[in-house]
Amino acid sequence: MSETPALPSVSREWRLLSRPVGWPKAEDFELAEAEIRQPGPGEVLVRNAYLSVDPYMRGRMSAAKSYTAPFELGRAMQGGAVGEVVASNAEGIAVGDHVLHFGGWREYATFDAAQAVKVDPEAAPLSTYLGVLGMTGLTAYAGLLRTAALKEGDVVFVSGAAGAVGSQVGQIAKLKGASRVIGSAGSDEKVKLLVEEYGFDAAFNYKNGSVSEQLREAAPDGIDVYFDNVGGDHLEAAIGSLNEGGRIVICGMISVYNNTEPAPGPRNLARLIQTRGRIEGFLVGDHYDLQSQFVQEVGPWVASGALKYRETIVEGIENNLEAFLGVLRGDNTGKMIVKL
DSSP states (O other): OEEOSOOOSEEEEEEEOSOOSSSOOGGGEEEEEEEOOOOOTTEEEEEEEEEEOOTTHHHHTSOSOOSSOOOOBTSBOOBOEEEEEEEEOSTTOOTTOEEEESBOSBSEEEEEGGGOEEEOTTTSOGGGGGTTTSHHHHHHHHIIIIISOOOTTOEEEESSTTBHHHHHHHHHHHHTTOSEEEEEESSHHHHHHHHHTSOOSEEEEGGGSOHHHHHHHHOTTOEEEEEESSOHHHHHHHHHHEEEEEEEEEOOOGGGTTOSSOOOOOTTTTHHHHHTOEEEEOOGGGGGGGHHHHHHHHHHHHHHTSSOOOEEEEESGGGHHHHHHHHHHTOOSBEEEEEO
8 A cells, every 4th residue: 555654644634413494503513523434445544635516415405316326424525626636545546646435524534435536637637527528518518518408509597506507517618509598596696707707798686686587588588498507586587588499407596495395386387388398307417427528528628718718726624514504605616615
């Protein structure tokens, strides 16, 4: 086994103590110390450099049946992370390699090397493998191009458009020939960013009035694709503006994640009959067969500046929980990342 000298004996990690009801509270979590375990056969030990916090993690804090197992109480939580291998007991991964993995919410992680994906810090900054070139980017790419089956000339509406996924959806739509791309966001500053930096044709602040009215104004001829990150009134507005044969892709519904009562459904679903429209949910985990195609196509766009991205970086593992809550509040512009 190879390793770097003088590793610490303990690592800090975030644990879930109780399942949040409504908005997660500080007392639902603890930042604890755990002994660093040396890698067994086929395992690696990684010092994490960047951790990902994402809206889907709120679902894993609940015990409700879902597409993935809930976080275990009293155990370290998990999430995307990228870091440096500091000890290896596995063929093909050496000390000094950088890897992407799911042992986040902690400073050091020991795990099966089969769960690690080598990444190149020379090709792109390490943090991008958690965002624009990582799961976030693939979510945008697969959801728009495969699930929504984007066609040249489509009018596309994206909610939560200044977020990590939404901002990429809008830009990829433009790069792939959409005739008009509209985004919604929660502040005038983010609206300005969508139009001036990300190249959206129109954008609006959903806090400034009726989403339906603002969408009709931005897309007077209707929309062909709606990429939903928000749910609620945005979904109802999109159904109201949907053209014949329109496609609605459900990626997330951040507006209802912390509700303690069921959210009212869209009241205009009958429009799907008139438009022959469809609504389809998707999970990025079903589309990893697109990973190499995604990196081959999107990597050069990122390198050339054709596809722009923002990151909101929070420093220190002690601020991991606050960074996660910030994502639920919409504090981030682009991908929220914790730097260790």
